[in-house]
Amino acid sequence: MGKITELTDEQRAQLAPYAQAWIEWVLRTDPTTADERARVEDGMRRCYEAAGIPWHGRVVWVRSPLVACTAEPIAAHILQHVNDAVRDAVDDAVDDAVGGAVDGAVGDAVRDAVRDAWFRYMSPWWSWDALRAACVEIVGVPQAQHLVDALRDANSAGIWWPHTHFVIVSDRPSVINREQIGPSGWGSHRLHSATGPSIAWGDEWALWHWHGTPVPEWVITNPTIEAIQNEPNTEIRRCAIESFGWPRYLDALGLQPVDTAPDPGNPGHRLELYDLPTDTQPFTEPVRLLVMRNASLDRDGTRRTFAETVPASIGDAVSAAAWQFDIDPAIYRQLERAT
Amino acid sequence: MTSLQTILDRHHILAADQALADIDVPILTGPQRQGDVLIVPRPPLGNAEHTTMTSVPATGVQVVRGEATGNSHILSPEGPIYWSPAGQRDGSLTLGVLEVPAGSVAWLIHTDEHGANGIGPGTYRLTGKREQADELRRVAD
Numbered sequence: 001m002g003k004i005t006e007l008t009d010e011q012r013a014q015l016a017p018y019a020q021a022w023i024e025w026v027l028r029t030d031p032t033t034a035d036e037r038a039r040v041e042d043g044m045r046r047c048y049e050a051a052g053i054p055w056h057g058r059v060v061w062v063r064s065p066l067v068a069c070t071a072e073p074i075a076a077h078i079l080q081h082v083n084d085a086v087r088d089a090v091d092d093a094v095d096d097a098v099g100g101a102v103d104g105a106v107g108d109a110v111r112d113a114v115r116d117a118w119f120r121y122m123s124p125w126w127s128w129d130a131l132r133a134a135c136v137e138i139v140g141v142p143q144a145q146h147l148v149d150a151l152r153d154a155n156s157a158g159i160w161w162p163h164t165h166f167v168i169v170s171d172r173p174s175v176i177n178r179e180q181i182g183p184s185g186w187g188s189h190r191l192h193s194a195t196g197p198s199i200a201w202g203d204e205w206a207l208w209h210w211h212g213t214p215v216p217e218w219v220i221t222n223p224t225i226e227a228i229q230n231e232p233n234t235e236i237r238r239c240a241i242e243s244f245g246w247p248r249y250l251d252a253l254g255l256q257p258v259d260t261a262p263d264p265g266n267p268g269h270r271l272e273l274y275d276l277p278t279d280t281q282p283f284t285e286p287v288r289l290l291v292m293r294n295a296s297l298d299r300d301g302t303r304r305t306f307a308e309t310v311p312a313s314i315g316d317a318v319s320a321a322a323w324q325f326d327i328d329p330a331i332y333r334q335l336e337r338a339t
Numbered sequence: 340m341t342s343l344q345t346i347l348d349r350h351h352i353l354a355a356d357q358a359l360a361d362i363d364v365p366i367l368t369g370p371q372r373q374g375d376v377l378i379v380p381r382p383p384l385g386n387a388e389h390t391t392m393t394s395v396p397a398t399g400v401q402v403v404r405g406e407a408t409g410n411s412h413i414l415s416p417e418g419p420i421y422w423s424p425a426g427q428r429d430g431s432l433t434l435g436v437l438e439v440p441a442g443s444v445a446w447l448i449h450t451d452e453h454g455a456n457g458i459g460p461g462t463y464r465l466t467g468k469r470e471q472a473d474e475l476r477r478v479a480d
Contacts, residue, residue, distance in 0.1 A: 265372055283473045295372070296359075296452045308470040308478060324468045324478070325377040326432050331370055338372040339453045 022130040043153025058166040064201030175200040210239035238282040246307030265335030266295040271317035286312035290320040295338040366457035375468040392421035418443030434465040
């Protein structure tokens with residue numbers, strides 16, 4: 001069979017929903033059932049068989065990748081036979097089948113379509129699996145369906161480590177929290193939760209992220225002035241201050257604004273410009289903080305107070321607000337209404 | 340006069356603050372702000388520039404692309420209005436140019452807390468907001 005050199009419109013139309021289905025599959029957080037576990041283990045057996053390695057039938061399920069990472073080298077050391085050949089061999093076989101049958105341009109088109117719908121934080125391993133599955137199931141690369149099926153079944157719980165005499169496999173996470181930061185596509189989501197872990201595996205292990213930045217648990221659950229002052233990493237400190245709230249933080253430090261002014265268009269509310277002590281500067285560039293109050297109430301009936309950073313060279317509060325919109329402060333003062 | 344409720348209903352948006360839903364939204368021709376979007380009067384476009392403008396459909400047009408929280412600022416027409424989105428040039432905060440002919444109103448609606456702003460006849464520049472980090476970064480609510 002010759003190389004596949006172009007996609008039909010029908011095939012192209014299938015790519016986005018196909019990628020979406022993979023994404024939903026990867027983001028599952030429900031516990032694995034007994035049936036699912038049996039299917040996972042059978043997928044592993046088929047991977048071993050495809051790789052030509054005898055199936056040992058010993059599968060150790062653990063609750064989280066942390067436990068797997070701890071248990072795996074110990075078990076491997078005891079057994080003295082570490083062997084990652086299984087997944088490698090199956091990977092190679094699928095690559096050969098797909099690579100031999102798909103022209104570069106088609107491969108690129110499929111990869112882009114799958115990648116565009118993917119998530120930044122997810123392992124490239126997943127998008128690679130999805131790409132190869134798309135080549136087989138949509139583009140129609142022959143003689144690799146059984147490999148794609150075996151890998152998909154084996155991968156359908158959490159990450160797994162195959163060895164000559166045993167497999168360790170982790171459960172799926174029980175929690176995944178993300179936020180959308182752009183139009184759907186590559187990099188459109190990042191891990192974030194202001195109230196709990198971004199990813200958790202039961203009660204066993206959790207990861208914490210503030211708008212995509214990995215942070216220690218205290219940043220989310222218990223940010224305090226003391227912890228913030230003692231944090232040597234400026235990135236984590238900035239996240240902790242944002243989590244604590246800039247207005248609260250300024251208040252706690254007992255700082256007085258260098259300038260305040262009525263907020264144009266927002267009657268009854270003031271703009272406040274603060275200087276930050278050197279040891280609390282969040283960036284390399286020196287900044288001042290402009291504290292503002294929303295002109296409209298939030299859905300929960302509260303009025304949000306927030307702070308944004310402006311160049312430290314700005315002397316007054318209205319000029320700081322005008323700088324944020326890159327406009328003459330004289331025009332900003334004429335704002336008739338803010339909502 | 341047009342109440343916030345009437346404007347939101349056209350786009351099936353639930354008012355964030357019911358107390359304000361029945362209040363009339365003023366139609367203004369001076370500078371206004373809606374959260375992180377500024378509306379500033381500017382001189383009318385020349386004929387050549389004018390040809391790049393497109394008529395805003397009744398379903399409205401989103402003025403900020405790819406907003407962080409999924410909340411959107413939407414321009415909604417009452418009578419013909421014209422919009423020309425800015426190219427995505429690095430460093431420019433301009434979102435686009437709006438033209439509201441005599442007799443028309445442009446409603447700028449926020450899908451969450453910021454309600455609506457009425458924009459009367461004239462030509463306007465809509466501008467986004469930035470803050471100073473290690474690089475300048477765009478603010479979007």
